[in-house]
C-alpha cells in the first residue's frame with residue numbers, strides 16, 4: 408500500500424535503495440545502470456565522495472538561513488565560480504530549487520527588466536512548439552509540449568505564443584539546405600514579432616538542445632545566431648533554457664558555447680547539482696542586472712528556500728568535481744563512443760528513425776515506418792516499452808513520447824553520468840540495443 412501520489416497511480420515503482428557510481432540498486436537487489444541520470448540529472452553518478460563530504464560539512468555548519476536576512480558562503484562561492492569571470496557577459500546568478508522555478512525566475516526578471524528599462528509595454532514572450540520549460544504554470548505556458556499543456560490550457564497565460572523549433576528530421580522541406588531552413592525559421596520568428604508588435608515582446612525562449620519533448624534535437628549551425636539577430640533587432644531578450652542540456656551535458660559547460668551566441672538569461676538546473684540536492688537557477692547578463700540595480704534596486708521575486716546553503720554546497724562540489732576531474736573531456740570522448748555505438752547497433756533498424764544528440768546527451772527516435780517517418784500509435788507506448796525492456800536488462804533510460812499532435816514520435820534518451828568509462832558505454836549500448844529490439848518486435 409502506498410500513500411504517495413506516484414506518476415502511475417495504479418502501480419508504484421520499485422524502491423531505489425542505494426546508488427554508487429553509475430549504478431542504482433532497488434530494494435529487491437536488482438542493479439541497473441543509471442543510463443540517463445534520471446532525466447539527465449545525475450551527472451556525477453551516485454555517492455561521489457567529494458560531493459557527499461561537502462554536503463556533510465555544510466550540514467554540520469549551517470543548514471538554513473533566510474535570504475531576507477543573510478547570504479550563505481556556499482551560495483556566494485557557487486555564484487563566483489559560475490559567473491565571477493562573466494562568461495558571455497553573464498555576471499549574476501540567482502539560485503532556486505528546480506528547473507521550473509528557474510524558468511519562472513527567468514520570465515519574471517525579463518519582465519521586470521522591461522519595466523525598469525522604461526519599456527513596460529513589453530508583455531509578450533515568444534517560445535517554441537515541441538519544447539518543455541517546466542511544469543509550474545508560467546513555465547508550462549512557455550512550453551510547447553502539447554500533451555503536457557492540454558489539461559491546463561484554459562488556465563495558462565496568453566502572454567506566450569509559439570513558433571517552430573529547429574527540427575530538421577521532420578520539418579526540413581525536401582531539398583531545403585541548412586541555411587534556407589534556418590532563414591525560414593528566422594522569418595517565422597520575425598513574422599511573430601511583427602504580429603505581436605515588435606516593441607511588445609519581452610523575450611524569445613528556447614532550449615539550446617531540446618530535451619524531453621523532441622529528444623536531444625540540436626539546432627543547425629547558424630540557427631541561434633539568426634534567432635538572436637531577430638531579438639536584437641527588436642530590443643528583446645534571449646532566454647536559453649539549459650536545464651537539461653547545460654552544465655557540461657553537451658561537452659561544454661554551457662550549450663550556447665557551441666552556438667556562437669550568448670543568452671541574456673540562462674536557466675540551469677539538473678547538472679548544476681547532479682541530483683545531490685534540489686537546485687536550479689538563472690545566470691543573468693550584466694545589462695539586465697544593471698537595469699534593475701539602477702531602477703527599483705530589487706528583484707521582485709523570491710522563495711523561502713532560494714540559494715539554500717546545503718543545495719549550494721552540493722552544487723559547488725559537483726562543479727568542482729567536473730572541473731578538477733576534467734570531466735568535460737570525458738563527456739566529449741565518451742559521447743563520441745556512445746554515438747558510434749548507437750549508430751552501429753541501431754542505425755539500420757527498421758523502427759529507428761533518427762539518432763541524434765551531442766556530448767553525453769543522445770536520443771533515439773522510434774518510428775512505425777522509416778521511409779514515411781510515421782509515428783507509432785501513442786496507445787502502444789513504445790517509449791515506455793523500451794524503458795521496461797531496458798530495466799529488465801539492467802539499464803535505466805528516459806522515455807518520452809505519447810504525442811497527441813503527431814508532430815514528433817516516441818523517443819528514448821540516454822544521458823549517462825560524465826564519469827562513465829568505455830566499458831560502461833559498451834554495456835549501455837548493448838543493453839539499450841537489445842531493449843529497443845525487444846520493445847518493437849511484433850508491434
Ligand code: PMP
Nearest residue numbers: 505506507539540541618650651
Ligand atoms: N526545462 C527543461 C528544458 C527541462 O528539461 C525541465 C525538466 N525536465 C525543466 C525545465 C523543469 O525542471 P524541473 O523538473 O526541475 O522543474
